[in-house]
Amino acid sequence: MSAPRKQHEKLLSRGLQFSFLLALLLVWYLATARWGVSRILLPAPATVWRELDDVLRSGEFLPHLRVTLIELASAFAIACTFGLGSGYLISRTRYAMAVFEPLLASIYSVPMILLLPLYVLFFGLGSGSKIALGATVSFFPIVLSTIAGFGSVERIFVTSARSMGASNAQMFRYVLLPAALPVVVTGLRMGFTIALLAILGSETIASFAGLGHKIAQLAEAMETARMFAYIAFAVAIVAILNIITTALERRVKLQ
Amino acid sequence: MAKSDVAVRIRDVSHQFGEPGDARFVQALQRTSLDIRRGELICLIGPSGCGKSTLLNIIGGLLAPTTGTIEVDAKPVRGPLPHDIAFVFQENALFPWCTVKENVMLGMRFQGVSRTEQEKRARDALAAVGLNDFMAHHPAQLSGGMRQRAALARALSLQTDILLMDEPFGALDEQTRIVLGEDLSVLLARAAKTIVFVTHSLGEAVFLADRVAVFSARPGMVKASIDIDEPHPRKPSFVTTEKFSDLRNKLYGLLHDEIRKSVESAAVTELNA
Amino acid sequence: MKENSQRNAVVWRMLIGRVGVARLAAVVAALLFWEVAARYRVDPQFLSPPSRIVLAMPSLFETPGVPAALWTAFWEFGVAFVIAVAIGLPVGLAIGLSRLSRQSFMPIVLLLYGMPQIVILPLLVLWLGIGPLSKITFGASHGVFPISIAVVAGVQNIQPILMVAAQSMGARRWQIFRWVIFPHMIPSFFAGMRLGMAGVLLGVLLAELYVSAAGIGYFTLMFTQSFDPSRLLGLIAVLAVMAIALNVALRRAELHFARWRTD
Numbered sequence: 001m002s003a004p005r006k007q008h009e010k011l012l013s014r015g016l017q018f019s020f021l022l023a024l025l026l027v028w029y030l031a032t033a034r035w036g037v038s039r040i041l042l043p044a045p046a047t048v049w050r051e052l053d054d055v056l057r058s059g060e061f062l063p064h065l066r067v068t069l070i071e072l073a074s075a076f077a078i079a080c081t082f083g084l085g086s087g088y089l090i091s092r093t094r095y096a097m098a099v100f101e102p103l104l105a106s107i108y109s110v111p112m113i114l115l116l117p118l119y120v121l122f123f124g125l126g127s128g129s130k131i132a133l134g135a136t137v138s139f140f141p142i143v144l145s146t147i148a149g150f151g152s153v154e155r156i157f158v159t160s161a162r163s164m165g166a167s168n169a170q171m172f173r174y175v176l177l178p179a180a181l182p183v184v185v186t187g188l189r190m191g192f193t194i195a196l197l198a199i200l201g202s203e204t205i206a207s208f209a210g211l212g213h214k215i216a217q218l219a220e221a222m223e224t225a226r227m228f229a230y231i232a233f234a235v236a237i238v239a240i241l242n243i244i245t246t247a248l249e250r251r252v253k254l255q
Numbered sequence: 256m257a258k259s260d261v262a263v264r265i266r267d268v269s270h271q272f273g274e275p276g277d278a279r280f281v282q283a284l285q286r287t288s289l290d291i292r293r294g295e296l297i298c299l300i301g302p303s304g305c306g307k308s309t310l311l312n313i314i315g316g317l318l319a320p321t322t323g324t325i326e327v328d329a330k331p332v333r334g335p336l337p338h339d340i341a342f343v344f345q346e347n348a349l350f351p352w353c354t355v356k357e358n359v360m361l362g363m364r365f366q367g368v369s370r371t372e373q374e375k376r377a378r379d380a381l382a383a384v385g386l387n388d389f390m391a392h393h394p395a396q397l398s399g400g401m402r403q404r405a406a407l408a409r410a411l412s413l414q415t416d417i418l419l420m421d422e423p424f425g426a427l428d429e430q431t432r433i434v435l436g437e438d439l440s441v442l443l444a445r446a447a448k449t450i451v452f453v454t455h456s457l458g459e460a461v462f463l464a465d466r467v468a469v470f471s472a473r474p475g476m477v478k479a480s481i482d483i484d485e486p487h488p489r490k491p492s493f494v495t496t497e498k499f500s501d502l503r504n505k506l507y508g509l510l511h512d513e514i515r516k517s518v519e520s521a522a523v524t525e526l527n528a
Numbered sequence: 529m530k531e532n533s534q535r536n537a538v539v540w541r542m543l544i545g546r547v548g549v550a551r552l553a554a555v556v557a558a559l560l561f562w563e564v565a566a567r568y569r570v571d572p573q574f575l576s577p578p579s580r581i582v583l584a585m586p587s588l589f590e591t592p593g594v595p596a597a598l599w600t601a602f603w604e605f606g607v608a609f610v611i612a613v614a615i616g617l618p619v620g621l622a623i624g625l626s627r628l629s630r631q632s633f634m635p636i637v638l639l640l641y642g643m644p645q646i647v648i649l650p651l652l653v654l655w656l657g658i659g660p661l662s663k664i665t666f667g668a669s670h671g672v673f674p675i676s677i678a679v680v681a682g683v684q685n686i687q688p689i690l691m692v693a694a695q696s697m698g699a700r701r702w703q704i705f706r707w708v709i710f711p712h713m714i715p716s717f718f719a720g721m722r723l724g725m726a727g728v729l730l731g732v733l734l735a736e737l738y739v740s741a742a743g744i745g746y747f748t749l750m751f752t753q754s755f756d757p758s759r760l761l762g763l764i765a766v767l768a769v770m771a772i773a774l775n776v777a778l779r780r781a782e783l784h785f786a787r788w789r790t791d
Contacts (some may be wrong), residue, residue, distance in 0.1 A: 337698025
């Protein structure tokens with residue numbers, strides 16, 4: 001296909017995307033302004049904007065955001081420690097990998113949210129249960145990718161390094177680690193993302209603090225406009241964290 | 256009206272990909288003309304990139320030439336002619352989710368053949384290529400040679416007058432090629448079709464063809480053609496005769512310069528890129 | 529003495545040598561650890577040993593409303609899954625079959641897929657109430673995306689030679705769709721359905737747990753508040769078994785339909 005035709009298609013597709021999103025916005029506006037949809041159920045776009053502005057200016061979001069981020073950091077730290085550690089140990093022998101990898105993969109296929117009630121029973125409604133759930137969920141992608149990363153280092157690299165007299169520590173630092181790094185880093189990113197989702201989810205369901213909780217609280221109080229603002233805020237936070245982790249992942253991989 | 260002697264008439268066909276000035280511009284064919292007689296097996300041979308596959312796609316109506324005309328049975332070609340022309344491609348063009356038999360029957364379904372007739376023709380074609388025992392197999396379960404036999408069976412079952420084969424044995428090893436080449440010769444002796452066969456292999460061309468058209472390096476055009484006067488089906492021992500060697504040498508002579516030219520121009524393009 | 533230890537080593541290797549056996553042994557060891565820890569070390573208000581959970585199963589099912597809640601969750605899942613497929617397949621086809629629509633709408637689909645849908649849950653329940661409708665909708669919205677994305681991939685990555693071959697044999701556009709494109713995308717479709725199923729299940733469970741006025745959420749709340757870990761874990765176990773069974777079934781279906789794949 002010739003170059004001008006490709007550009008033409010690209011412009012057309014951008015145009016379609018734009019008009020699609022614009023149409024959605026228009027429908028939203030009309031629904032509240034003209035078609036008489038209840039303002040309680042669907043606030044007007046302008047109202048939501050005002051509430052969002054208020055939330056951001058007043059800094060009302062800060063304590064909730066802080067709780068969520070602290071929970072996320074703690075959960076991720078725990079998952080990393082256990083995931084990287086046990087993943088590396090398992091990857092040392094083919095036997096251990098064959099035994100544990102399928103086991104871990106099939107446990108991961110069960111929706112971990114089911115553990116939330118148990119953790120709430122154990123740790124109460126506070127941050128503890130959220131951190132526990134986040135760590136549990138996040139553990140699996142990390143351990144599985146660590147096993148995959150370290151377990152699949154080509155035999156030939158290990159053999160040639162050993163033939164040159166590499167000690168165990170040198171083997172780890174100069175052969176295993178760089179070879180496994182791309183896969184492990186991807187697993188870390190996935191673990192981070194899924195920890196965040198699990199934490200937001202558990203805050204929504206059973207908590208008394210955090211962004212997820214705030215949204216649920218506002219829903220119960222029927223303060224829909226403010227709730228929309230917080231939803232937008234939460235989506236933005238997730239998006240920002242995703243962008244940061246993806247960029248970090250890419251940087252590590254490129255080295 | 257009696258069918259004319261010329262099955263395919265190619266007149267001044269040129270074809271280019273992209274516009275001059277594009278990075279990807281290629282002049283594939285330059286004013287090529289060729290008359291293909293009814294019932295002959297003609298091989299198109301030439302260096303890589305000389306446009307022989309492009310010409311085959313143009314004959315079959317899969318590609319419209321930039322300039323020039325193609326006529327099949329005195330009718331201009333404007334698109335695929337499933338009732339007149341059948342293809343055998345080099346890559347595996349069998350549908351992987353169908354069994355061998357289903358593949359053959361699907362081709363006929365596209366052509367518009369009735370269900371009962373499909374069954375009958377499929378069995379006959381698969382028997383002719385020696386795949387009776389593999390009708391219920393999927394392509395993934397077969398070797399490369401068997402897959403090409405199945406592709407050939409599909410093409411034969413369409414009962415077209417013209418068969419276009421684009422390096423059908425190109426992906427196979429030497430031994431399989433020899434066996435398939437011999438079997439093909441036997442098959443085609445019975446079938447009385449017009450066949451255009453693109454190949455890289457000199458030996459294959461001399462063994463199978465009534466005529467070999469040699470293409471120049473890109474931009475391609477027919478540089479010369481050699482007639483091979485040997486009755487069909489060709490015996491395997493034909494390969495060991497002096498006649499075969501002479502023809503093959505002649506072909507080599509015509510081809511060698513063109514191959515050199517095309518390799519050198521490819522190297523230059525790579526350096527410039 | 530040496531013979532003895534050698535023989536022991538051989539027997540040991542024979543037993544543990546079979547990886548499946550070792551895996552089973554690991555699971556059994558974990559269960560035993562749980563049993564001992566829960567029985568003797570942990571306050572029974574917070575954790576029950578597996579034995580007690582199993583024994584509490586009959587009483588779990590006799591608790592009024594529990595079987596109904598489980599059954600409701602199950603059919604909510606079923607309906608949501610069917611809806612997810614019914615929307616995901618046509619949308620995937622519509623997007624995948626034309627290059628223009630793929631370029632235009634695929635980024636939007638991927639963007640929405642990357643969004644944390646959990647934050648919409650309270651809104652959805654506000655709109656659709658605490659009954660099955662909100663659970664089904666939330667579940668379906670999780671399942672639609674993996675299915676359409678997989679369908680788009682299945683339609684997109686067909687080898688061009690197959691389309692060329694079909695055209696050369698005289699196939700018309702609808703014939704190419706019916707006999708070439710559609711069969712080609714079925715394995716991807718099933719892979720998408722497996723991911724979609726996991727998503728739908730997650731969505732339905734999240735919604736059920738969120739709504740504590742009735743259904744599964746009511747009972748998890750009740751068992752938590754009354755410090756009844758046996759019945760709580762029993763309930764969780766039943767749901768986990770359901771999840772595993774669905775996963776196995778769909779994986780089997782996926783393998784069956786992807787038999788012809790070489791990649």
